[in-house]
Amino acid sequence: MAEETDYAIKVEKLSKRYGNLLAVNDISFTVDKGEVFALLGPNGAGKTTTVEIIDTIRTPTSGKVTLLGMDVTKKKHDIVRRIGVLPQGFTSFDRITVRETLQYYSRLYRGRNTDIDGLIELVDLKDKAKEQYKNLSGGLRQRLGIALALVNDPEVVFLDEPTTGLDPRARREVWDVLLGLKKKGKTVFLTTHYMEEAELLADIVAIISKGKIIAMGSPAELIESNTTYLVLTLQSVDEKVFEIIRKMGFEPVLDNHREIKIRVEHTDDVQKILSAIKDAGAMYHGLDVGKPNLEEVFLKLTGEALHGGPAGERGAE
Ligand SMILES: Nc1ncnc2c1ncn2[C@@H]1O[C@H](COP(=O)(O)OP(=O)(O)OP(=O)(O)O)[C@@H](O)[C@H]1O
Ligand SMILES: [Mg+2]
Incomplete structure (x- = not known):
């Protein structure tokens, strides 16, 4: 039984x-x-x-x-x-x-x-x-x-x-x-x-x-429990933006459709990044600062993306 x-x-x-x-x-x-x-x-x-x-x-x-x-x-x-x-x-x-x-x-x-x-x-x-x-x-x-x-x-x-x-x-x-x-x-x-x-x-x-x-x-x-940082997302960025952010010591991740995600510790970092882009005369057309999601947790724990996940498909919507 x-x-x-x-x-x-x-x-x-x-x-x-x-x-x-x-x-x-x-x-x-x-x-x-x-x-x-x-x-x-x-x-x-x-x-x-x-x-x-x-x-x-x-x-x-x-x-x-x-x-x-x-x-x-x-x-x-x-x-x-x-x-x-x-x-x-x-x-x-x-x-x-x-x-x-x-x-x-x-x-x-x-x-x-x-x-x-x-x-x-x-x-x-x-x-x-x-x-x-x-x-x-x-x-x-x-x-x-x-x-x-x-x-x-x-x-x-x-x-x-x-x-x-x-x-x-x-x-x-x-x-x-x-x-x-x-x-x-x-x-x-x-x-x-x-x-x-x-x-x-x-x-x-x-x-x-x-x-x-x-x-x-x-x-x-x-x-x-797995994240302490915020995620800054910049949409429709100019090509040079990625390099500007990388040179500042951050690790930007380029998504498809010219979207960049950057992990930042504080909102001050967001200000610094946006100022640097402006000073360089570069452009972005959308911005979001948010808490990380489970995709970020997976990335952090494994160093890999969840292949085939919605991040890659959102652009096709
Ligand atoms: N019957 C089987 N014989 C030999 N290897 C197998 C068999 N079934 C699964 N595997 C292997 O075991 C691993 C896990 O497979 P599994 O199908 O459980 O993964 P999954 O997480 O369901 O993947 P997916 O998201 O592609 O469905 C893979 O490397 C797969 O190739
Ligand atoms: Mg399966």
Whole structure:
């Protein structure tokens, strides 16, 4: 029998090896019931490996994972009836409609009375219920995938990169659906490489890099404990601005679309930088001073960018 626990998921010293590669390296954490937990990390960090060990698809090399009080390696059958999964890169049958797909999946869980209309409503697909899968856009497909993960009214939902590859608008529509799940008090285990997504949705974020969890906490805690500086962003800068700032001893980072980000300790530094640009007769067309975000935390901890994150895509919006 499953033992009653306050936590939905407990991962203890989990490792996974593929040949010579230690894809997941001794990670531990717990996820409380009703919590949205995000595993945030770049490509190849070990997110899918971790999720798929917890949701019983892959087997661990070492360590222990308890889900709803059950050992994932011993109670697969009992566990899968109580969880929902949106796998990374989810696809469905081309010629089957949204409603038929949901009906089909719900029949797989005999004995459950799935409220198909309720699910269609939840993921905002009412107008598309009779549409075949092949005619759905990426965002609509992902929303169908989320509905499918919910057909058995699961206690824990796993969503592996639910918004990767979507345009910013479709991504926000998926976020709305996920915020709805959060409101309902579902336990959600999410993976993402979009720090905005983790910041918006997650109660707790674990940052994973090369198989290791390098920081964990609420988004606010992570930012508070890992950064002391402010970030000055200058938009549409002249080419020479970068060099002016670098010569002052700062380390400017050039984003696409001629945007420069500079870490500064004090607001005085902002004044100094702006004066130097003005004195050199150079131009910028927008300016923002703000607290660092999770992207900055990741950069600081790993020295790397979260590849494919929104920083690089914002310009395309
Ligand atoms: N079945 C497998 N056999 C061998 N190596 C694997 C296997 N699955 C994953 N890997 C490797 O393990 C590492 C972690 O992969 P994983 O898919 O867990 O990362 P991820 O964080 O989900 O990446 P992405 O953001 O690209 O989905 C990668 O180097 C990957 O190539
Ligand atoms: Mg993955």
